[in-house]
Amino acid sequence: MNQLVVMKFGGTSMGSAERIKGAALLCEEQYNRRPTCVVVSAMSKVTDLLLDTLRHAEGGDAAGVETNLQTLESRHRETCLELLDGPLAEETLLLLSGILNEFARIARGVLMLGERPPRSVDEAIAVGERLSSTLIAAYLRSRNVDAFAVNARDLIVTDAVFGNAAPLLEPTREKAENLLKPELEAGRLPVVTGFNGATLDGRPTTLGRGGSDFSASILAAVLDAEELWIWTDVDGIMSADPRIVPDARVLDEITYREAAELAYNGAKVLHPRTLAPLMEREIPVWSKNSFRPEIPGTRIVPTTADTPSGARAVTSMNNVALVSLEPASALLSGTKVMARAIEALAATNAEVLALSSSSYRQNFCFLIRQAELPAVVERLEQAFSLELAHGYLHPIDIDLDVGLLAIVGEGMKGQAGLAGRIFTAISREMVNIIAIAQGSSELTIAIVVRKSGVDKAVLAVHRECGLSAPAAL
Ligand code: ADP
Ligand code: ASP
Ligand code: MG
Numbered sequence: 001m002n003q004l005v006v007m008k009f010g011g012t013s014m015g016s017a018e019r020i021k022g023a024a025l026l027c028e029e030q031y032n033r034r035p036t037c038v039v040v041s042a043m044s045k046v047t048d049l050l051l052d053t054l055r056h057a058e059g060g061d062a063a064g065v066e067t068n069l070q071t072l073e074s075r076h077r078e079t080c081l082e083l084l085d086g087p088l089a090e091e092t093l094l095l096l097s098g099i100l101n102e103f104a105r106i107a108r109g110v111l112m113l114g115e116r117p118p119r120s121v122d123e124a125i126a127v128g129e130r131l132s133s134t135l136i137a138a139y140l141r142s143r144n145v146d147a148f149a150v151n152a153r154d155l156i157v158t159d160a161v162f163g164n165a166a167p168l169l170e171p172t173r174e175k176a177e178n179l180l181k182p183e184l185e186a187g188r189l190p191v192v193t194g195f196n197g198a199t200l201d202g203r204p205t206t207l208g209r210g211g212s213d214f215s216a217s218i219l220a221a222v223l224d225a226e227e228l229w230i231w232t233d234v235d236g237i238m239s240a241d242p243r244i245v246p247d248a249r250v251l252d253e254i255t256y257r258e259a260a261e262l263a264y265n266g267a268k269v270l271h272p273r274t275l276a277p278l279m280e281r282e283i284p285v286w287s288k289n290s291f292r293p294e295i296p297g298t299r300i301v302p303t304t305a306d307t308p309s310g311a312r313a314v315t316s317m318n319n320v321a322l323v324s325l326e327p328a329s330a331l332l333s334g335t336k337v338m339a340r341a342i343e344a345l346a347a348t349n350a351e352v353l354a355l356s357s358s359s360y361r362q363n364f365c366f367l368i369r370q371a372e373l374p375a376v377v378e379r380l381e382q383a384f385s386l387e388l389a390h391g392y393l394h395p396i397d398i399d400l401d402v403g404l405l406a407i408v409g410e411g412m413k414g415q416a417g418l419a420g421r422i423f424t425a426i427s428r429e430m431v432n433i434i435a436i437a438q439g440s441s442e443l444t445i446a447i448v449v450r451k452s453g454v455d456k457a458v459l460a461v462h463r464e465c466g467l468s469a470p471a472a473l
Contacts, residue, residue: 001184003034004225008194008216011044012233013290014132017082024139026231026293027189031145035184037223038147038191039216040136042128043075047195047209050103050125057110065107073100076131083139092138096131103127118162122196123204126153129193129212137191147189155179156197156218158205161349165197165205167214169277172197173222180223192219213271217285221277228283230270231290236298237262237269239313239467244455248462249469251298251312258312258408259285259300261444265353265406266317275300304410310418311465312409316454319370320353320404322434323377324397325384326363332392334362337384341366344379348372353404354437354446365397365435367404367448402434403454405447407461413442418465422447425464429456 007030009023023040030036042050049068056064076096084092106124110116133149140147157172158165180190194212197205207214213230220228237259240248254262256275263270269287278285279302288297325341327334338357341364345352350372357364368376380396387393405426412418419438422445426433431453437446449457462468 001035001181001223001225004037004184004223005030005034005227005229006037006039006216006220006223006225007229007231008039008212009041009290010212010230010232011041011046013231014040014042014136015044017079019290020079020083020132020136020139023231023290024136024143024145026290027136027140027147028143028145031189036189037180037184037219037225038136038189039194039212039219040129040132040191041194041212042132043079046072046075046128046131047125050128051121053103053107054110054116054121054124057107058114058116060111060114062111065111069100069104069107072103073097076100076135080135080138083135084142088138088142092134095134095138099127099130099134119203122162122206126151126193126196126204126206129195133191133193140189140191145189146187147191148183150179150190150192152193152196152215153198153202153204155192156215157200158197158207160199160203160205162205164208164349167197167207167218167277168200169218169222171200172218176219176222180219184223208271208273210268210271213274217274217277220283221281224281225283228278228285230274230285230287232269232287233289233291234269235289235292235295236287237267237300237313240315240458240462241267244316244458245314245462245468247468249467250295252296253299253301253304254312255304255410256300256302257441257443258410261406261408262313262315265315265404265408265444265446267313267315307411308409309411310409310415311407311412311461311467313407314458314461314465314467315406315408316458317353317404317406318451318454320367320402321370321373322365322367322399322402322448323373323380324363324365324399325380326394326397327392328394329392332387334364337362337393338364340383341380344383345376348375348379350376354435354448356435356437356448367402367435370400373398399434401451402448403451405449405454405457405461407445407447407465408443410443412445419445421464422461425460426453426457429453429460431457431460
């Protein structure tokens with residue numbers, strides 16, 4: 001759609017009445033200039049609280065459930081009363097309590113059943129975004145902006161992988177054209193819930209934690225937006241997580257590929273799947289700070305005219321597991337073990353973050369997210385049950401005391417000596433390197449180290465690659 005901007009606000013950007021007012025101003029500014037579609041996350045920590053409530057319910061802790069329900073209720077009620085007054089406040093409070101009642105009904109159902117069916121979890125945790133979208137849409141209306149809240153369950157069509165669903169773009173496009181386009185053309189401002197969707201037959205799904213970025217990029221793609229702006233709580237995509245590296249620098253521009261590598265390797269600032277829907281139409285993305293909107297932020301573009309040489313950013317990930325397989329007998333081909341293990345991994349939908357092998361002992365190891373470990377181990381044990389039972393394969397080794405470090409940059413390609421300098425910098429910190437993986441594109445070097453060494457290694461590599469912001473004079 002001509003000139004359309006899609007803008008997404010993350011949890012901290014929606015975290016209080018004051019933040020919602022700030023976000024609404026940013027919405028208004030664009031809305032007064034061009035067609036604007038907004039996507040919002042739940043208020044900060046709300047999704048965690050919803051999940052925690054369901055855990056209490058599953059464990060039979062009725063008192064814990066009620067306490068959480070009260071916390072949820074009072075946070076949203078207070079925010080509402082800070083934002084609005086009069087009949088609009090009354091009307092909005094009613095909408096909020098209707099949504100909260102839906103959540104309470106599911107939580108009490110889980111309490112009775114003693115289990116959390118994935119489908120109910122997805123329906124329940126989408127409530128955070130429904131509450132926040134209701135709040136900001138009402139506040140915008142109070143400022144005479146013709147805004148309305150949309151539940152993405154009516155808009156984003158996904159497969160049925162509950163908790164980590166993938167969008168089906170064609171049916172989503174159709175829905176967006178029917179539901180959003182006429183409203184946008186009529187000068188209205190839709191405020192869509194991030195994070196959630198539904199299957200073709202209407203079962204509620206979610207897109208994975210942090211998935212509101214992905215919701216926004218899906219909508220930008222199907223509406224053929226001119227730009228996507230992702231408002232967050234840092235000045236843009238930085239050379240490292242500023243929580244680990246205080247002098248990390250904001251990158252003015254990076255490519256889709258670099259941003260995707262960073263996101264897949266743990267940079268929380270973007271959901272890993274955000275860029276995929278945008279590639280075909282090459283829609284540019286801005287990552288911006290809603291606390292400091294005057295700063296331009298980072299522009300994520302399909303390609304850059306001149307690639308800066310060397311590394312651009314370092315990222316890390318802690319909730320990972322290193323799984324190693326090693327034949328105990330020469331009768332077992334290492335290559336075949338590898339092939340079958342990868343097949344087992346594929347069957348669980350687990351994502352391999354790094355993979356490394358040694359031809360001599362024919363062992364190989366791969367890194368996955370800890371959340372995916374139980375399913376992967378079960379599948380591997382099934383696939384190799386005979387070999388394990390007869391001792392042809394050593395017992396599967398699982399190492400949880402590891403973390404991943406990734407150094408990313410299009411300009412690392414062909415830079416002789418860079419990898420050596422990186423390894424030396426890590427070793428100088430007395431951090432042991434457990435495994436190394438470099439993609440064939442030379443865009444990323446991934447290094448597995450002990451968990452206690454991850455932050456030290458990030459700092460050391462960041463320094464070695466000269467990525468710090470210039471010191472203030
Ligand atoms: P939102 O709620 O807006 O989606 P997130 O908390 O998901 O925000 O992501 C923003 C956070 O990502 C930042 O506060 C920052 O600590 C973290 N982060 C990790 N790596 C990076 C990076 N390379 N650049 C910027 N922020 C990063
Ligand atoms: N509220 C969801 C989460 O906390 C989605 C998001 O914030 O992007 O994971
Ligand atoms: Mg996020």
